[in-house]
Amino acid sequence: MSLLECRLERELLSTEEESAIAQVGKARELYQLSFSGRLGHDLPRHGNKEKINSGLKLSTSRHRFDRVDIGNQPVAPFEYLDFLETVVFPHTVNTFSTKFLGHMTAPLPEFITEVAGVISRMNQNQVKVETSNVLTLLERQVLGAVHHKIYRKQAGFYESYMQCPESCLGVVTGGGTLANITSLSYALNSAFRADGNFAGLTKEGLVSALNHYGFKDVVVIGSKRMHYSVDKAAKLLGLGERNVIRLETDSHGRVDLAQMRSNLEECRKGKIHVLALIGIAGATETGSVDPLEEIGALAAEFGVHFHADAAWGGAYTLSSNHRELVKGIEMADTVTICAHKQLYIPMGTSLCIFKSPGFASHSENNTAYQCKKGSYDLGRYTIEGSRPASILMLHALLNLWGDAGMGHVFDTTLSLTQNFTGKIKSSENFLLVQEPALNIVVYRYIPVTLREKVLTKEKLTYAEIELINEINKKIQSEQFINGNSFVSSTTLVNGEEEVVVFRAVFCNPLTRENDLDALLADQAKIARDIEIA
């Protein structure tokens, strides 16, 4: 009913009914407030079409965001729009730029942003059937389809488990961190399950679990390239960060398997429970891929849970031409994949896929008003409660791009990576730090005065090492502020030495060769200016 109809009808009604309708009329007005299609018409370019960044430092912008009384007086939509267009949008980061190569964020396909809009307009809640209905089935199907891409089980497996409420082939989470936490928490619940008089970790807690099972401690083992969410998981689960064992890597950033074996043996002797071996398929900092098959074999030999953190590289399983890049992933008991990274959907949707349909059974949640035993409610198996139906975006991507489309995009970004690596190798300004396994390149600028020494691999003094680190840090932060192009930066620790590097991430398939040239020229110019100063 329109406001006008509402007013007309009012004449025929009692005073009480009238005031009720006035109330609804006002609520309806509040609901109809709109930017009339004018919001974000300039996006995704954020008002600065070429630039990554407007160049305003946060220390300068701070005062624009210092009022705590927002909301005391309502603001008209056009006034708010003006605020967004002058104070906010121009000073966000143009993550869609073809020269934004610093983080795991790429432009989104047009249809994905359309589906994103529909998801918020439907506002379903995936925690239970009563607020999602068939989207519950669709979520289970996408999890099943991704399970199939990884594990290639027979048709009968999926017939039995994919849509069976008592089984769970994976969960959707708000991000990779939660996916990793889910894997480690559920693996712990599964290892320390109810047994005899012991009611299980989930009921009795960690101290009782260790006593019952006769362990002194619990550790997680992986390489030094593990994502910091593993530390978060260890903190959360009460293991403590010191129980995350970070092993050395080879020159390709792959975990040292001999060290892994000797750690497993020591833990066995020392009555220490190994919660999981972690195999990285696309390290956040370097893109390195661990030898997943060998880790899988070790996990099987020692009877330990194997988690593949494929937040970045897991996407390659969705293209039959690229699955070899993460071969061995099918040996993992659980796999993390971030859909908001190389599956081109917006923040934040990740998956944790479970090899065994019964893996989550020791971690189930039930309540009286939802997630009852026997129900289809997905909340039975998730750490999170209320959740959006973001899985529909991944469903759309699988359908519209398909295996071939994914393959094309991966071909493009991998070929950009090779192209860029070649440019680094042939440049006198830069040094490649590690041969890229996937589509992340770590490299660094070498100051003119030190090039000879670096080329001949002469030993550098501490001051010289610091000099290289400092100039690389400076270049990166000035490049971000200038906003003409962007890579990120990290510090890799090799033995005693800290190595500051640039980190370029190639996941924008619309980037072209001239963008790469422009980026390197940008960095070289900034470097020269610093060196002269």
Add this chain to the structure above:
Amino acid sequence: MSLLECRLERELLSTEEESAIAQVGKARELYQLSFSGRLGHDLPRHGNKEKINSGLKLSTSRHRFDRVDIGNQPVAPFEYLDFLETVVFPHTVNTFSTKFLGHMTAPLPEFITEVAGVISRMNQNQVKVETSNVLTLLERQVLGAVHHKIYRKQAGFYESYMQCPESCLGVVTGGGTLANITSLSYALNSAFRADGNFAGLTKEGLVSALNHYGFKDVVVIGSKRMHYSVDKAAKLLGLGERNVIRLETDSHGRVDLAQMRSNLEECRKGKIHVLALIGIAGATETGSVDPLEEIGALAAEFGVHFHADAAWGGAYTLSSNHRELVKGIEMADTVTICAHKQLYIPMGTSLCIFKSPGFASHSENNTAYQCKKGSYDLGRYTIEGSRPASILMLHALLNLWGDAGMGHVFDTTLSLTQNFTGKIKSSENFLLVQEPALNIVVYRYIPVTLREKVLTKEKLTYAEIELINEINKKIQSEQFINGNSFVSSTTLVNGEEEVVVFRAVFCNPLTRENDLDALLADQAKIARDIEIA
């Protein structure tokens, strides 16, 4: 550059460059796939304008979602659109209906869905400044503004802490469960912080922490109405569900304070660490509000962390006319508020507000590539990593609705609640189970044959109790399938007795009195049909 321009340019280029451009051209095509504005034009009504639900049971729909080979062959957008419009959208749940009164989901204001669209199109990542820039400041500001609504500190407090990178007035999470987990985890990290030779829980884990601080165990204390996410937190943190102490309540669903005190005393004597007292401001099942001031006083007396789970009721602090409904909330050390509940933004955005700017300091995360000490990066203080800029929706709501708009909406939904409660009281079919504290009503249908006995409070036999429970369950599930109106159902445990009730949630301010009448008539008719059968 358009595809045409791209083709024209091609003629002037070398073969190698040509093939690179062809590759980008194909990627661009994949990016330009679109539903051409046709997607969801029928939403938010989901194709069934009046109905809550299409009536198809999941057991019937299952076979439509049983293929695992989605994506093997890409599908054209129009074909996919057809699938969504026939197989998916009509069989979702119409959470925007004025007769959908079963869960904590309401229609979204038009401007909120517009902002939601922009958020996904910008695709910022709030974990760090390099992918969010001023949206980091805006998030800190909204957290500060909500902090101010709750705690009303002086202006100088917010000048010092709101935009200071070393302090944290709260975090944005993907949902209330994570907000509660954040509070309890950080409170534990803070209690078991580094001390002398002990490096802290975060480094050394729970077993060492208990040893160092001389505690035998850790418990959380609240009422039996606590949300199940508290159990999830206890499982995750290694405490175990048995260490969640669920106290009895009075007839209004408020926690028994005498029991709370005696539990605190017992724990003190028994060397058991009380991680937190939990005060509920709007219980999920009944809307009950605990006596927050008295719990706050107990927490202060015993030196215990006080967490207010105001996932539902915390929204009332945003209206100066309604803050009294959750009075005492300002005594809590941490407060959970779900923005996707009574703040009318889509799934899933919640807040955990910290009274003390230093509360999160023992839970900080740092890495070499982001979240470094001293940086503005919000990821330093969150359990989650990558996160969308969903805070912008809450910022828009605060600005466009403001205090007065929020107040109007709350007036409307509270008055609907009172109206509905009156109808239940005067109906011969239904019995009010508890006087509503906020805008959730629990009530039940009484079969004709038992009305006399129930009215005169005669003792019922076990079979009669079961009969009432069963018919209430049946009515609710048939009502959902029929799809003409909807309330949810839960089972309240009173001593030995299980009481199945309807749960009506009034958060849609567009609902009108005739919707309430229609809903009750719908239930009465279903009940009569069951009784006759």
